Amino acid sequence: MSAEQHRVGDQPWVRRSLIGLAVSLTVILLVIPVVVIFTEALSAGWSTFSDNILDEYSLHAIGLTLLVALLTVPLNLVFGTALAWAVTRFRFPGRKLLITLIDIPFAVSPVVAGLLYLLLYGRNGWLGGWLSSHDVQLMFAWPGIVMVTVFVTCPFVARELIPLMQQQGSEEEEAGVVLGASGWRIFSKITLPNIKWALIYGVVLTNARAVGEFGAVSVVSGNVRGQTNTLPLHVELLYQDYNVAGAFAAASLLAAIAILTLIAKAIVEWRQSRIEHPAPKTGGA
Amino acid sequence: MSITIDRIKKSFGKFQALNDVSLDIPEGKLTALLGPSGSGKTTLLRIIAGLESSDSGRVLFGGDDVSNLHVRDRNIGFVFQHYALFKHLTVAQNIAFGLESLPRRSRPSKQEINERVAKLLEMIQLPQLADRYPAQLSGGQKQRVALARALATKPRILLLDEPFGALDAKVRKDLRRWLRALHDEFHFTSIFVTHDQEEALELSDQVVVMSQGQVEQVNSPTGLYARPESRFVFDFLGHVNVLSGVVKGQSLVQGNARVALPGVVNNQEAQLYLRPHEVQLAKAPVAHARLPLRIEAISLIGSEVRIELAPEGWESNEIWEVGMSHGEFACHNPTRGELWYAIPAVGHLFAGDSAQPETVDWHSTAHASAANM
Incomplete structure (x- = not known):
């Protein structure tokens, strides 16, 4: 092929330098830091690593983080599905506004979200006074952490579902109802299988964010070691204590969760692409 | 079962989709709702099915007012324009869906359902495709499966929304002939929506010409062609x-x-x-x-x-x-x-x-x- 037939930007040197730039930036900005986390965590040997992980406060932080994720994910799963269903299957005034509002947690800095909750539910907040007179403490306790985490992660499931459900339309559901299926049968046999992978993808993202959330949680948690300390907060505390190996050990756990999440996401994406472009079946009899 | 449409009105916002439509659909006949897009024919079909509610007026099946009856309980067959097959279910599972949705009292046994599905697959001449998924079928095959699915619960009314609109000319002709034969054999009351005058005249016993949310004329195909009653019908038919x-x-x-x-x-x-x-x-x-x-x-x-x-x-x-x-x-x-x-x-x-x-x-x-x- 002569040089004139190349499209603009197709010259070999352009291609090579662009690929080279992308790869080296990925390595410098992403791969090296992750590798450093694990090498630093293990620099003082396995026994120090396991001591740091099995430390009483570390175990509590792990437990609290898992509890938060365990409560947040199902809550947002239900909320996201209901919201996506409402805005894609019904027409009502304010529908567009609702679709815009769902993005607020993405647009607002998590720290601001934490402060809002503190102002609202804290001891001197609008609702906090009434709550504390009824002996309910939300802020500086685990319920507060769950609340802000739910806030920060609530768009993920809905955001995954809305475009998919919009594109699929409601014809299949209408076909189901004409055939006499009950509401639950339509949801479980028609809607759910159609949105299953998007739902799982949304859950994976929600979970990743719920485990790793720092800003909003740090405002409302009060950072009480062994009480309201999640894993990301624990990393910071250990680092401030000059326990670098401990901080890296805790950080390596978070990084490991993140990597597992990415693997799960890749599997889901692979499954999805296989469903959308199924391999042709051979034979017919 | 005859269908009576009694002074139906429907508007979407400011758009008047149906303006005081009254109509009698005779039992056991194939009726075409013919009109240009925006004439209200699909809206009327969806109101008959119960997928849409009218602003005022009544729909009667064989003399019984079904205006407030849920679509689920109307026992009608409906064939959607784009088939609306359940894409994660096989052909056989699609056809069985209506039977499996019946309340437990009237639901046939697994064995009976399988037999019925096999019979329907026979009828649509696709028994070899029972285990395929909709994505693996051609347009004409999908349409046949959609018909079999709609007929599985033996509805007495079959409604079809632009049933052949998305098919190429050759397949369309075959399917038309096939639907006509099917109708002559089972004698359900059918209504189909179309904007294709040739299809309406060829397939139906009675044609309802609609324009701007109103019925322009109702007649047999030959009567309609020979004696159009308005300029619109004249221009629209042939x-x-x-x-x-x-x-x-x-x-x-x-x-x-x-x-x-x-x-x-x-x-x-x-x-x-x-x-x-x-x-x-x-x-x-x-x-x-x-x-x-x-x-x-x-x-x-x-x-x-x-x-x-x-x-x-x-x-x-x-x-x-x-x-x-x-x-x-x-x-x-x-x-x-x-x-x-x-x-x-x-x-x-x-x-x-x-x-x-x-x-x-x-x-x-x-x-x-x-x-x-």
């Missing part, structure tokens, strides 16, 4: 040749063209509508008509030769079309560019502002005048 002019001296005149109209009031505007088969071509004008036309194109494909002509010395918004048998064509051998004269045998006159046409028959008037002489 090709029509139009001469519009002014009535002068018992004739409709425009430029070089003139057609005798005995007994029509003078000095008013009028349009004469002529179907292609109501016109013949001749080399010279006759006493009752002088319509000079020049041949623009000749189409030989089909059972009839179709000749397109342009007015010579007068004007028409659309090209004229005249049909001619292949025998006649071989005899006269008309060629492109030649000047011919159209001789109308029967015509339909819209005089002045009247919405209803008046049929003019030159055979009988010619005979009458001959007898008077």
Whole structure:
């Protein structure tokens, strides 16, 4: 092929330098830091690593983080599905506004979200006074952490579902109802299988964010070691204590969760692409 | 089961989709709802199904008011325009869906369901595809599966929304014939929506022509084609040749063209509508008509030769079309560019502002005048 037939930007040197730039930036900005986390965590040997992980406060932080994720994910799963269903299957005034509002947690800095909750539910907040007179403490306790985490992660499931459900339309559901299926049968046999992978993808993202959330949680948690300390907060505390190996050990756990999440996401994406472009079946009899 | 539509009104925001529609659908017949897009035909079908609710009016099935009956309990078969097959279920599972949705009391056993599905697959001639998924089927196959699924619960009413709209011409013809045969065998009451006049006329026992949310005319296909009651139906059903002019001296005149109209009031505007088969071509004008036309194109494909002509010395918004048998064509051998004269045998006159046409028959008037002489 002569040089004139190349499209603009197709010259070999352009291609090579662009690929080279992308790869080296990925390595410098992403791969090296992750590798450093694990090498630093293990620099003082396995026994120090396991001591740091099995430390009483570390175990509590792990437990609290898992509890938060365990409560947040199902809550947002239900909320996201209901919201996506409402805005894609019904027409009502304010529908567009609702679709815009769902993005607020993405647009607002998590720290601001934490402060809002503190102002609202804290001891001197609008609702906090009434709550504390009824002996309910939300802020500086685990319920507060769950609340802000739910806030920060609530768009993920809905955001995954809305475009998919919009594109699929409601014809299949209408076909189901004409055939006499009950509401639950339509949801479980028609809607759910159609949105299953998007739902799982949304859950994976929600979970990743719920485990790793720092800003909003740090405002409302009060950072009480062994009480309201999640894993990301624990990393910071250990680092401030000059326990670098401990901080890296805790950080390596978070990084490991993140990597597992990415693997799960890749599997889901692979499954999805296989469903959308199924391999042709051979034979017919 | 007969269907009665009683003064149905429906609007979407400011758009009036259906404006006071009343209609009787006879039992066991195949009825077509025909109209251009936006005429309200699909909305009417969805209201009959219960997928849409009307603002006012009633829907009756065999005399029972079902306006407030949930779509789930109406026991109708519905075939969607884009099939709406459940894409994660196999063909057999799709067909079984309605049976498996029946309340436990009336639900057949697994064994019976399997037998019914096998029978339906037999009926749609696709038993070998039972375990395929919808994505692996062609358009025509999907449509058949959609029909089998709709018929599985033995509904007494079958509603079809543009059933053949998304298929290519050949498959469409096959399926049409097949649906007609199926209907003749099972005698359910069917309504199908279409914008294709040929499909409506070929397939149905009764055609309902709709326009702008209203029923324009209801008749059998032959009756509708022979006696359209409005300009809209005329224009919408098949090709029509139009001469519009002014009535002068018992004739409709425009430029070089003139057609005798005995007994029509003078000095008013009028349009004469002529179907292609109501016109013949001749080399010279006759006493009752002088319509000079020049041949623009000749189409030989089909059972009839179709000749397109342009007015010579007068004007028409659309090209004229005249049909001619292949025998006649071989005899006269008309060629492109030649000047011919159209001789109308029967015509339909819209005089002045009247919405209803008046049929003019030159055979009988010619005979009458001959007898008077």
